[in-house]
Amino acid sequence: MARLPGGLAVWRGRRLLGSAPEPRRSGLPPVGASRHPALHSLVLEAVKHADVAFPPAVLLGGAPTARFAAGELVIGLPLVRGLPADQLRAVLAHELALPPSRHPDLVRGLLNARLREPAPGTAAHRHARLLDATEGLAGEAERVRDAAAVNAAGGGLGAVEDAALALLRAAATAAVFTAFAAAEGVPEVDGLPRRVADLHAGWRLRLTEWGAPAHDLAELLETLPDRHPGLAAELRAAAGTKRLVGLAPDAVALDELSAGEERALAADVLAGNLPWTRFADLPVSVYLAGVQRRAREYVEAVQAVLGRKPDDRDELAGTLLRRPVDVERARRGLPPAGEDDDRSAPPWMGATLLAVVVEYTLLRRGWRRVHPLLPRRLAGPDGAALDLNELVRRPEELSRYLRD
Template sequence: MARLPGGLPVWRGRRLLGGGPAAVPSPPLPAVDASHHAGLHSVVLDAVKFADVAAPHSVHLGGHATARTDGGVLVVGVPLVWGLSADQLRVLLAHELALPPSRHPDLVRGLLEARRRHPASEKAAIRHARLLEATEPLLAEAEQVRDAIAITAAGGGLSAVEDAGRALLKAAAIGAAFAAFAAAPLASGTMSAFSTGSLPTTGPIQAEDLHDGWRLRLSRWGAPSTDLDRAALAVRHPGLAAEIRTSADGPLVALDPGAVHLDELGPAAMRTLAAEVLPNSGEAWVRLADLPVESYLPDVERRARQYVEAVNEVLGRVPDDRDELAGTLLRRPVDVERARRGLPRDPDAEGEAPPPWMGAALLAVVVEYALLRKGWRREHPLLPRRLVAPDSGAVLDLNELVRSDPGALRTHLG
């Protein structure tokens, strides 16, 4: 009886795996070859050599921040290309392409892909839970092989172990941050109403410049905060576990200056990439950069009111004036945040100094709302607290004030 590495019978693996691999979405994703995105094509060829596997049937750019191989088709997410250096991307792709020796490579890859996916239905979840339990020895061996290939692709040697671990850690961080960014209401097109005739008044929209917004967000304001479970990631990469857990802190999610150059992505390609990511399918395409203040004002107002009401609760009354409101946010941010979340006061935490930026960060939310009501607007809808004056066009970066001059925020409430 034919068995896979790890002892799993082939027939059982195929039965548990169920359906075949996913196809490239239609319309097809942008192709990568010697004539299109040649730099990325060269990195893929290098990764194939390190992985010692047959070259993919085709290579495409994808909208998600993942690198995946389905049915001989390699899809490389644009956020990963922007966020990893060329060397790190080669490590990631070599890891993705590599497989342990097997007479059934398609099945082994399908099992690895099944573990990566998140089943949508309860029935599928049960089936895949059984699959993962039954194939754990195989998957552990496969990941050991893939980690070793990643180290080789990083140059071999002790330093390469750290480099490979860093590359996979960065890729995971980019994936988590981009997923959080794309799921935010403004980016995901889940707003339900606008007060301008140029946009739909009801129903979902599709943001064709989603990835341009992501790149702008990273260059101007940084990535959204996410919790990256390093322990879980280390389990997934047993050959690099120690390096992933102890990798030096630093910017994991940013535009990498050593990233592979991509050819210009036109409107059609950007729309195709966005369509792969966004949860809604519709024909109401808009540009995020063109959204009016009304598209984000309700969310800013909601958060600002939460902090004002939390200050009322902390003081036990309405503040005497805006200066007292600002002072409470700056001096007692922990109490305000606990009140906003509906948590009781913590006597054990009283007297502890909060992070120096915390009070200013809360005040900046209230200041942004006050300025938006006075006719200011965001420089870009996806850049919170970076505002443009209504008359002069001058840019005010409230985030910079949070870091450098928190007291100056008070003046903008008046």
């Protein structure tokens, strides 16, 4: 009886997979020798390390993953910009590699099927059976894929650590970008949701100007070693790496993307048929509520610290500047600091809290953000630019905008 790697019978694998073709991701920008040639060259290198044939099609995708399915290798733009070229090569080799088999298409189809989100009901039960039956296949495939990633990272002991870091950085980028797209990709404008066509340009701007959004990778850091048992020790060691998510200075160079290509990449992430907008066209109301919520939290925290409402805006600003630790503890619902608690604060902390309140005040006066994703960088009704983040160094001048 013919069997797949891991011991699964071929006939049962075909039955589990069914006859439905794998979905294709149409409309995405192609990658080739004349378009994004540096990325095309990197795929050529990854193919050699994975010991597989070159994919029939290579596309640039919007999702933060690298996935080979239905004859298409789709490489996510967040990974291309977020990983150094050598780490991206390791991630691509990992995705492309397969354990030796006379039925590579069936093996890849089953592995890809494990990654799909099933619909509730009968489909969920079928998916559970598939996961159980292909556990051995997945384990064997992961062993081969981890080895391919190490090979693509240069081979040797040092390459094991490099491959682990590449897989960790790719997984972290995927998690943080997914959260970013969910938070910023479909804003409501006049009560109706819109999809943001320049989502990836916004992500790039956010990383350039502010770094990655706040994120908690604890669950990822705990579960990722179990998915890569051959690299488990190295993944746990790499968990302490700082700044896993960002723009890699030595990332693969890409050709400039057109507005149509940007929208196609956004559509790869933001499902549905909602109308499109762009970040530059979003009204202040899209982000005003969030700014208002944070400003109110700090005003209420000042009231808790004082035990009463501040007499005026000068007292509000003074409390934020002089007692930022007490204010922050009150905002978080913590008890007042005791005698043994450290009350010291960075010199910029109080002014940073004040800048939140000042931003809300100015937005209510007709100011707007230069870009919706850049907090406290404002443009006035007359077009004057004001960076409250710079004024953090000059708290007295910052306080003036609260009074005026």
